Amino acid sequence: AQSVTQPDIHITVSEGASLELRCNYSYGATPYLFWYVQSPGQGLQLLLKYFSGDTLVQGIKGFEAEFKRSQSSFNLRKPSVHWSDAAEYFCAVGAIGNAGGTSYGKLTFGQGTILTVHP
Amino acid sequence: DGGITQSPKYLFRKEGQNVTLSCEQNLNHDAMYWYRQDPGQGLRLIYYSQIVNDFQKGDIAEGYSVSREKKESFPLTVTSAQKNPTAFYLCASSIVGEINTEAFFGQGTRLTVV
Numbered sequence: 001a002q003s004v005t006q007p008d009i010h011i012t013v014s015e016g017a018s019l020e021l022r023c024n025y026s027y028g029a030t031p032y033l034f035w036y037v038q039s040p041g042q043g044l045q046l047l048l049k050y051f052s053g054d055t056l057v058q059g060i061k062g063f064e065a066e067f068k069r070s071q072s073s074f075n076l077r078k079p080s081v082h083w084s085d086a087a088e089y090f091c092a093v094g095a096i097g098n099a100g101g102t103s104y105g106k107l108t109f110g111q112g113t114i115l116t117v118h119p
Numbered sequence: 120d121g122g123i124t125q126s127p128k129y130l131f132r133k134e135g136q137n138v139t140l141s142c143e144q145n146l147n148h149d150a151m152y153w154y155r156q157d158p159g160q161g162l163r164l165i166y167y168s169q170i171v172n173d174f175q176k177g178d179i180a181e182g183y184s185v186s187r188e189k190k191e192s193f194p195l196t197v198t199s200a201q202k203n204p205t206a207f208y209l210c211a212s213s214i215v216g217e218i219n220t221e222a223f224f225g226q227g228t229r230l231t232v233v
Contacts, residue, residue, distance in 0.1 A: 009159065034221060043123075043209060043224040044162075090161060105152045105213035105222030106177075109161035 002027040002093050006110035013081050014118045021076040021113050023091035032094035033074040034107065035065055037087050044090065050074065061085070086117045121146045123225035125210050130230045132204075140195045140228045142210035149215040151193035152222065155179060156207040165208075168193055169215050197230065204232045 003026045013019055025031055032051055036044040048059025055067040065076045074091060092107040123144045132138045144151065150169045154162040164177030168187040182201025187193055193212075197204045207229050213222040 004161075006161075036224075041207075041227070041229070043226045044211075045224075046221050049221050092162075105150055105211045106164065106167055107162070107222065109154075109163070111159055111161045 002031075002108045004091050004093050004108055004110035006089075006091055006113050008113050009111065010114045010116070012116040012118060015083050016080050019076075019078045019081045019085070019115070021089050021091075021115070023074045023076065023110060024072050025074060025091070025093045026072065027093050031074075033065075033067060034092045034094065035059065035063070035074075035076050036090045036092065038090065038112075039087050047076070047089075081115075081117055083117045083119060086115055088112045088114050123210055123212055123223055125208075125225035125228050128226065128228060130228055132230070132232050134232055135199045137199060138197050138204075138230065140197070140208055140210075140230070142193045142195065142225060143191055144193075144210075144212045144223075144225075145191060146212055146223060147190075148212035148223075149190070150213045151187070152211040152213075153177075153183070153185065153193070153195045154209045154211065156209060156227075162209060165195065204230060206230060 005024045007022050034049045035047040038044050047063050048057045050057045050067045057065050063078050067074050090112050091110040126141045152167040153165040156162045163179050165183050166185045168174035174185050174187050184196045207227050209227045210225045211222040214220045
């Protein structure tokens with residue numbers, strides 16, 4: 001069975017500092033990987049996704065992530081954090097759906113990392 | 120604007136009552152999903168549907184039921200058999216079969232059972 005681990009429950013950084021959120025996955029085939037962000041009481045917004053090809057993926061809001069197959073990791077990075085980045089971040093791995101189709105919403109999520117940004 | 124609408128945003132129910140959460144999408148997506156979110160546990164898949172009149176159990180389907188009579192709608196019923204129903208519920212939808220796409224999420228419904 002697939003699984004996702006986000007080792008850091010809570011991270012605090014100062015505004016302007018760099019950020020790296022860790023994500024490790026377990027999946028038997030080539031994974032489809034996603035990072036989502038959630039503000040309190042809101043739904044999830046996609047930051048970026050990896051399906052194949054270039055292992056360094058660029059997303060919205062200045063975020064990027066690097067897929068490392070040898071380490072089973074998909075860490076999220078941002079060179080300079082803004083106060084508005086404070087939120088909860090989720091890493092997720094996708095699965096092939098049944099009936100031959102691929103459902104890109106059938107996801108296994110990590111536990112989430114809460115990001116606090118100090119001024 | 121295209122999107123996913125969940126209603127209501129907040130829902131309160133007495134223990135032992137069934138309650139139905141609404142999810143509607145106008146993205147013309149074939150697949151729809153229900154997730155449950157609890158603090159520190161991420162999101163867990165309850166049910167999903169890839170086509171009208173068909174749905175499959177996810178990881179935590181016990182105590183829940185769904186229907187998919189229309190492509191646009193995927194309501195979730197939290198039954199009295201669900202032992203701990205208080206949670207944040209998220210609905211999502213996606214295309215089926217195309218590569219390089221993703222799931223889109225609604226704004227969620229917070230259910231509190233007292």
